[in-house]
Amino acid sequence: MTAAADLVVTNAEIHTLGDPDETHEAMAVRDGRVVRLGSTYDVEFLAGVDTDTVNADGRVVLPGFIDAHTHLLMTGRSLVHADLSAADDADEAVDLLCDRAAELGDDEWVLGFGYDETTWTDGRRLTRDDLDAVSETAPVVAFREDLHVASVNGVVLDRFGDDLPPADVETEAGDPTGVLVESAVDPIYEAIEPDADEARELLTAAQRHANERGVTAVHDMVRKSKAPEVYRGLDLDGDLSVRVRLNYWADHLDSLVDAGLRTNHGSDMVRVGGIKSYTDGSLGGHTAKLSEPYADAPDETGQWVVSPDEVADLVARADDAGFQVTLHAIGDAAVDAALDAYAATDTPGEMRHRVEHAELSSDDAIDRFADLGVVASMQPNFHKWGFDGGLYDARLGDRRTDANRLPAYLDAGAPLAFGSDCMPLDPLLGVHYAVNAPSDGQSLGVTEALRAYTAGAAYAGFDEDRLGTLEPGKRADFVALDDSPWDRPDRIDDVDVALTAVDGDVVYDGR
Ligand SMILES: [Zn+2]
Numbered sequence: 001m002t003a004a005a006d007l008v009v010t011n012a013e014i015h016t017l018g019d020p021d022e023t024h025e026a027m028a029v030r031d032g033r034v035v036r037l038g039s040t041y042d043v044e045f046l047a048g049v050d051t052d053t054v055n056a057d058g059r060v061v062l063p064g065f066i067d068a069h070t071h072l073l074m075t076g077r078s079l080v081h082a083d084l085s086a087a088d089d090a091d092e093a094v095d096l097l098c099d100r101a102a103e104l105g106d107d108e109w110v111l112g113f114g115y116d117e118t119t120w121t122d123g124r125r126l127t128r129d130d131l132d133a134v135s136e137t138a139p140v141v142a143f144r145e146d147l148h149v150a151s152v153n154g155v156v157l158d159r160f161g162d163d164l165p166p167a168d169v170e171t172e173a174g175d176p177t178g179v180l181v182e183s184a185v186d187p188i189y190e191a192i193e194p195d196a197d198e199a200r201e202l203l204t205a206a207q208r209h210a211n212e213r214g215v216t217a218v219h220d221m222v223r224k225s226k227a228p229e230v231y232r233g234l235d236l237d238g239d240l241s242v243r244v245r246l247n248y249w250a251d252h253l254d255s256l257v258d259a260g261l262r263t264n265h266g267s268d269m270v271r272v273g274g275i276k277s278y279t280d281g282s283l284g285g286h287t288a289k290l291s292e293p294y295a296d297a298p299d300e301t302g303q304w305v306v307s308p309d310e311v312a313d314l315v316a317r318a319d320d321a322g323f324q325v326t327l328h329a330i331g332d333a334a335v336d337a338a339l340d341a342y343a344a345t346d347t348p349g350e351m352r353h354r355v356e357h358a359e360l361s362s363d364d365a366i367d368r369f370a371d372l373g374v375v376a377s378m379q380p381n382f383h384k385w386g387f388d389g390g391l392y393d394a395r396l397g398d399r400r401t402d403a404n405r406l407p408a409y410l411d412a413g414a415p416l417a418f419g420s421d422c423m424p425l426d427p428l429l430g431v432h433y434a435v436n437a438p439s440d441g442q443s444l445g446v447t448e449a450l451r452a453y454t455a456g457a458a459y460a461g462f463d464e465d466r467l468g469t470l471e472p473g474k475r476a477d478f479v480a481l482d483d484s485p486w487d488r489p490d491r492i493d494d495v496d497v498a499l500t501a502v503d504g505d506v507v508y509d510g511r
Pocket residue numbers: 069070071221421
């Protein structure tokens with residue numbers, strides 16, 4: 001006699017998102033794994049007296065979303081501190097910071113995260129004058145969403161001014177404007193690093209938010225933070241509701257090696273991922289490294305944040321030590337440098353080395369992704385900058401249609417994984433942009449877009465044997481949607497998540 005299921009999902013439109021995508025009406029789960037898919041009749045006999053039943057009321061059920069590029073501490077900060085992504089112009093951002101300041105003591109840090117002036121009506125960055133209006137006694141910082149730019153008030157400039165590298169402190173007529181870029185952002189960022197208790201509060205808020213958006217696993221980027229110990233603590237306490245793959249910053253490599261760790265070590269819920277480094281900066285900051293000058297800055301081609309020689313050295317060391325590597329590379333010159341470094345290793349495809357963002361890859365580069373087996377870890381939500389008058393238009397001019405050519409990677413046979421970069425954390429918004437891209441050469445079909453956020457991201461995390469599709473033997477990580485993305489491809493951003501489950505346990509129920 002067959003053991004009873006722990007959970008039965010009935011009356012659903014379950015998409016396996018395998019290749020080919022198959023649909024089933026019902027699914028049974030036991031010990032956290034899918035044990036059967038079929039008609040309600042096929043599955044119902046597995047129900048016993050202790051079996052939970054979810055009647056999906058005809059909803060679409062998909063494998064849980066795997067966000068291959070997150071900064072959950074940052075998402076937690078936007079949930080707890082001022083969320084500047086909600087502002088439509090600089091004045092609104094200042095209002096949000098004032099609201100936050102009113103909740104705090106006199107000299108506590110007033111923090112805001114996620115502003116993007118390119119989407120604002122006035123299109124200008126926050127300055128010291130804006131932030132002095134929030135407080136002239138407490139330190140005030142507003143981080144741009146890419147974290148390569150921070151705006152600060154006079155208190156912060158007084159406190160940190162002498163320690164900031166002058167080249168990255170913006171000035172006007174000799175006086176700092178309050179806008180800091182690149183290496184000038186680091187000391188501020190370190191000063192506001194949360195302790196373990198605050199990190200637990202932030203990450204708990206962020207995982208709840210992720211579950212509400214159908215996310216069951218993340219590849220999180222961590223640097224000198226309490227995040228790894230907090231995730232492991234949550235896991236031991238049974239309080240972790242999202243699987244976490246930890247991509248550690250390059251400055252952790254030696255201590256990881258000393259601790260005997262390597263890629264894929266860990267538990268069912270928390271695993272060691274890759275080693276992360278920058279190559280270049282961002283298009284927003286004119287610091288992404290381009291082969292041709294910026295359209296709006298004809299003398300500039302961007303800058304290396306980490307030089308190609310240093311990147312090559314890091315990749316060689318990490319690869320030797322058994323680590324996957326994830327390199328941030330946005331401009332075409334940076335993507336080439338990342339691929340060069342990977343090509344110099346013995347088995348880049350076996351290690352599944354990754355390029356994060358890869359926004360402006362050349363045709364040759366896209367072929368090399370496929371040839372080398374390097375994962376393109378891309379953010380379809382970045383298409384938001386690709387429309388007329390957007391950031392790509394300003395920075396790249398005609399080259400904007402060369403950005404984020406998602407179908408070209410699939411056509412070439414390159415591994416493609418989707419993530420949000422927490423701008424914002426919302427896979428269905430990403431799928432919406434992938435399907436409704438600025439141009440045909442940038443858009444995917446619904447199934448392809450969903451696969452990159454499930455099976456594609458699972459592959460990028462060596463997880464294709466347990467995650468990414470719904471089939472017997474795999475983990476029962478799934479999401480139920482209120483509407484079918486296939487039925488309303490032009491409004492996928494309006495599709496609501498009804499329910500999210502990890503290991504067959506319901507972690508979010510919004511029905
Ligand atoms: Zn990122």
